[in-house]
Amino acid sequence: MLRLTHLFLTLACLALPARAEEVPFDYPHMPGAAQEFYETARAGEPTAAYNYVLPLFSETGLTDAERRQMTGWLRAAYNGYDHGDATGVLYAAMAAKLLTTLYSELAEHSFALGWANLCIEALGERWEEQEANLTLGQCLEAAAVALNELSRYGEAIEHAGLARQVYKVFAEDDPLRDFYVANTLMLEANALDGLKRHREAIGVSEDALEIFERMEGAESASVAAITANIGASYWYLKELEPARDWSLRALPLLDRHWGPHSYAPAVVRVNLGLIAFDMGEDEKAMRYAVEILPYIATNPRSSLNNQRWTFELMRNIFARRGQVEKAILFGKMAVNAQQEIRALNQSLPEEDTEGLRAEWSRLYRDLADLMIAEGRFSEAQAVLNMEKEQEAFEFLRRDGEAELRDTVAVLTDSEKSDAEKLAELALRPVEARAAWETLSARLAAGGGTAEEEDQLFLLEDAMAEANAAFEAEVEEFLTAVSFDRRAGFAALFDATGAYQSILEARERPSAILQLAMLDDATHLFLTLPGATVHEQVAVPREEMNRMVFDALQAIEARSPEAQARLHALHEVLFAPIRPALETAGTEVVMVNADGVLRYVPFAALHDGSRYLVEDFAFALYVAAVQTQFSRPPRASESAAGFGVTEAHEGFSALPGVASELETLFTAADGEGVLAGQALLDGAFDTRALRRALRDPPELLHIASHFALRPGRDDDSFLLLGDGTRLPLSELRSSKFRFTGVDLLTLSACQTARGxxxxxxxxxxxxxxxxxxxxxxxxxxxxxxxxTPILMRDFYAGLYQRGEDKAEALRRAQIAMLHGAGAGEAPGESANRAATALKAGPSAGAVSDFAHPYFWSAFVLMGNWL
Structure with a gap:
């Protein structure tokens, strides 16, 4: 739950006396700033620059752009002072204190800490000086705010305690002493909530509340803020009624002091939304969330913490309603807010941001769970990888961006459209409010007319109507259901007779296994020459999605649990129909699967004693393509290769690709399996690829990066050797026709996945x-x-041993499973393949590449002959 943390750090900012010192500086005029200092500030006088923006710190409606502009003036002030002079150091520290506040509000907590530390180091020796005391205490408080936002709660408590000690230099009857002590108590209570010491937090907050009420009255902004925080502490304890009562007590006060579309009221509204959700009042929770959207729309940076909570709340509401597509949209938006906070604070070492990552890891896990249940595996994996701080594997991978804190959960085209509509709706009441503020200010200054006053009243009426219309429009938009499940599987399952005619024409005993997931069960339809078998397993769609995802995750992590997970999949997806396959003497299984079952590496399924690849060859049957099963004469010289070895923006180098192509093609050393031409890096561009397809080779081998952005064809692309990006949408166009290519090998990341x-x-x-x-x-x-080892043996099967594609792949996989060591030289693999189907090599020979991660990634799609 959100806690108010930075309301009071600048209430006692001191104006500085002017000093004559010119520093070249030029910033445009800022409305609301102290205009009498503007010209001298522009001339470079540091105190004028400081005093120019000082009045803006009492404003409650600052925009992110205004905050950013203010940092420029204050940095000019800080740099303009004489840091070798005691007075200059004090004034520079005061500028640093304000910079700390601004950067915290902009979610750049690493910068905030840096400026706070500059201030603390400058004044630490002078803490008993009354003149330096207040600034030092406020810098310690500002550091505590940043530390709380970074989830470094123990350090925040230490800094709040140090600030309290500093303030004790004030005389006991000085009202500033109690006021600032109450501030430190507020910060300490926030940290205690972060440490899950919520009862202690409530006690400390009540101490601060007593001080604020005594000094400022029961309806002050300070009282409202601490009241809201007490409500948050009760929510953490799941004592929902007191949480609601304290929050409702705070909201009207904060609306009065801050305005409804601003930071503090937005905090309390999301808290009330969380409370309502936990009470089962989804409609009320949604109304509170909708009321926050205008503030978020106009303050994209300073609302990031609010965004995490608000979008997470909306995700949970839609998930409970069963509107999964909308839940995923808002789950992505919550994750992206967290990613932006992490990216803004990358200058801190990982150990200093570990608490921030760990506290919000649920955003990634919960979003991934939603995606997995819907079979959106690639997106789920991307989200889980973002939560990590480093690459998952020690080997180079063809997976795109390496700096995970810079990435975001990519919105699909439909999600992007929804987000844009939502942003447009959110701005409407803000625009009405802006027009009202302009006219209201004119009337308050005494320059308005009676007609303008009438216009103000009309505008107020229009604002009320606009707010009501906004809420209704947003609610209508949010509740629209955009996800329709397919009613049946007619397109997936062709007539049994058509499948049997395909099988009867095959020289090798073959079968087609069709797999379909329904909400309550998974169905297996096996078509054999002259016979069909149907089995049903009581595994619901969501559970099956999870089983497949967990198996893929275990494989990619090279986990020892992979075999157990692959065995579990074998038991539900293959074991029920295996007796029929063995009775029919089946050698090749064509898999026609529904949804994420297309991502199951059937060759790697384990029956408890051996992998299926040792008994069957597999190929994917793509129902959307009318596959022509034929086997043309093979000529090794009718081959072309393309590869990328160099690093490009967002992508690591692939040194293994050079070795891969040198191993496969004879042009390099005369020892490769393929006699065609291979082009690397700059020679591999769009023109070269289109030129090759004009007179298509029998075999085309491409080794590069492939970036998958599910649902975004224009943003999913193949990286070419010259650094250009060939979008998937363009690859699907008539510019690139692969007709005539008997085999296209895509030695790149996740090219079989959608x-x-x-x-x-x-x-x-x-x-x-x-x-x-x-x-x-x-x-x-x-x-x-x-990869080069597997590819070399695969092509040797095609061109030297005369095998069909399915058998060549099977034997290459078995060779790697049982014999191909990581240090093996090219040419040593010719006699490593299995000698006969069903009679795999001895399990005693285990290579460095025995884990399924290495040998079962590649799947054959289409014509396996």
């Missing part, structure tokens, strides 16, 4: 739709060290 299991989403399926006969693509980021 957003939610859609069979036409992703690079691999797009290439099949573009005319390629077959595609070898990956289910997860591939290991740079292992």
């Amino acid at each position: 957003g939610d299991g859609s069979e036409i989403d992703g690079f691999g399926a797009a290439a099949l739709m573009g005319g390629a006969s077959a595609v070898l693509a990956s289910l997860w980021p591939v290991a740079d060290a292992a």
